Amino acid sequence: MAEQVRAIRTRQAILSAAAKIFEERGFQASTISEILTEAGVTKGALYFHFQSKDELAQGVLAAQNQNLVLPERASKVQEIVDIVMLHTYRLQTDPMVRAGVRLTMDQLAHGLDRSGPFRSWAAPVRERLEKARAQGELLPHVVPTETADVIVGSYAGIQSMSQALSDYRDLTGRVTTLLRHLMPSIAQSSVLASLDMSESRAASIYAEAVRGSQELAGLKEAAVAAG
Template structure:
């Protein structure tokens, strides 16, 4: 058990170091030697867990994707208003971008999906599908206008969030990502929500920003 626990700790250290390196330098500019040095492990230890840089990159993406989907599934649980869940989810993900190197590394690798073999589009397809499901529920709950093209809106929301996180990375403004997400909702909500519900959901966005900025997931 002790040996198994030590091996798992080593694997996590390698994943964290790799994610940090991929986030900072990108896939092509990161070497296994860089990751070994950052993780403080031997070459043999790295190859015991991961057979190649590509395999290691894929593992980072999978951890990031599973973490985000776990948060999304929790936020989208039946009983929670769908639009509120969507707004809170966006702020929870933004908070993780600011604090979790594995999340950041996984996101950059996904954007550079041509750099490794498989799974490049899956995270975004899953995210779009979940957003579309939440929008469908929000229409049923009368929080989003009837007749809304939920597929188009789901693509737009995921694209907007992706663009904001990329810009935050380029401008070194990740601590301000929750602010940008609130502004995104302030622009989108008036087009999506019946007039009498706009103020309520604008308040939801501001409260979610405050909560997740102060207490990241």
């Protein structure tokens, strides 16, 4: 058990170091040597967990998808707003998420498959759009697959602009503005009237998601203990 815990901690230390180096230098310019120095581990320890720089990058990309439980809402359009706001908060506060986004947007990362995050970002948005359409929340012209890609693509551009101009300090304001422009072309006016797209939504939905995740983890532990 102790060895397993050490292995988990070592892997996390390597991922954290890789995230820092990838975010600072980009995929192409980063080296295994720099990551080893930052992590404070041996080459053997690193290669036990990751066989290459590409595998390290994929590990960082996967690690940004932290399992946080978003609360269900009667309005599925509100859930879409909450997905965007949750990612916004994490992008401003979580180095692993920032590094994952940097890698995803890095057009110089030749040979690195950057498609996974775009698909994983679009999938939950598309699912909510389909449910929102079934509930009559959307305007007639909305096609969930197309609209999900528009939301994800627009967000990718806005976060990239925010990173360049303010190192994400103004991201919440920019995202709120983006939503105020996008949602009237997607949702029925009756739905728009009740949407919370305020800047404070980002922090509050994160706190709510963390509580939900902790409660779920507690239920799982209790179920395991009950046998």
